[in-house]
Amino acid sequence: MNPHDRKQQNLETIYRALxxxxxxxxxxxxxxxxxxxxxxVSRTYFYRHYQNFDQIIAAYQTxxxxxxxxxxxxxxxxxxxxxMTHYFEHTKTEAETYQLLIKNNKLDVLVQTFQTVxxxxxxxxxxxxxxxxxxxxxxxxxxxxxxxxxxxxxxxxGCVESPQYLGQxxxxxxxxxxx
Numbered sequence: 682m683n684p685h686d687r688k689q690q691n692l693e694t695i696y697r698a699l700x701x702x703x704x705x706x707x708x709x710x711x712x713x714x715x716x717x718x719x720x721x722v723s724r725t726y727f728y729r730h731y732q733n734f735d736q737i738i739a740a741y742q743t744x745x746x747x748x749x750x751x752x753x754x755x756x757x758x759x760x761x762x763x764x765m766t767h768y769f770e771h772t773k774t775e776a777e778t779y780q781l782l783i784k785n786n787k788l789d790v791l792v793q794t795f796q797t798v799x800x801x802x803x804x805x806x807x808x809x810x811x812x813x814x815x816x817x818x819x820x821x822x823x824x825x826x827x828x829x830x831x832x833x834x835x836x837x838x839g840c841v842e843s844p845q846y847l848g849q850x851x852x853x854x855x856x857x858x859x860x
Contacts, residue, residue: 689744695720695727696741699734700781708734708785735790738782742794746771750798758809761855764802765828766848768795772832773844779836788833796825812856824855 682690698720702711711734717724731737749771753759759767772779782791802808803815814820828851835847 691722691726691730692737692741692744695722695731696737699737700778703781703785708787735787738787738790739794739797742791743797745775746794746798747801750802758807760810760852761808762848762852764808764848765851766844768828769832769835769844769847772836773840776836776840779832783833783837788829791833792825792829795829796821799825810856827851827854 695716699708699711699716702708702716702719713724713727716734717727731740750767753767779791782788799821808815831847831851835842
């Protein structure tokens with residue numbers, strides 16, 4: 682196994698161990714020693730790669746989202762409604778994990794992850810038909826917070842609406858001219 686694959690495997694192992702522990706008790710009561718024992722990694726490994734649990738969550742969520750995006754049909758650009766539909770489809774498949782992260786007050790990590798991936802898509806000019814505000818850093822903060830709050834509410838309420846509906850709604854909010 683090459684070093685990159687080994688790193689990915691270790692990230693997934695430690696992330697899954699963290700989720701298992703979070704299912705049993707609140708994140709605030711989980712120790713690093715306990716996580717390392719569950720994941721079968723040393724404390725040295727943990728401290729070499731992470732400063733805290735949020736970094737594990739963010740690293741895994743970012744990799745997971747990028748992996749999901751790579752599996753989408755490859756086109757030069759994707760419209761904002763399509764991108765948001767794909768985001769909510771992915772969120773629905775990860776609903777149990779999102780609920781666990783929400784329960785443990787980790788919405789900020791989900792916002793950070795969303796921002797990281799969205800910035801990358803902007804940098805790669807992969808989002809077509811967007812409004813002029815998309816490159817404004819304050820808009821990115823506003824947009825990311827809004828999308829994650831909608832996703833959190835949607836997941837908490839059982840994913841009642843379709844991902845397509847939410848994708849269209851987000852795009853409508855983002856692309857509507859201001860008064």
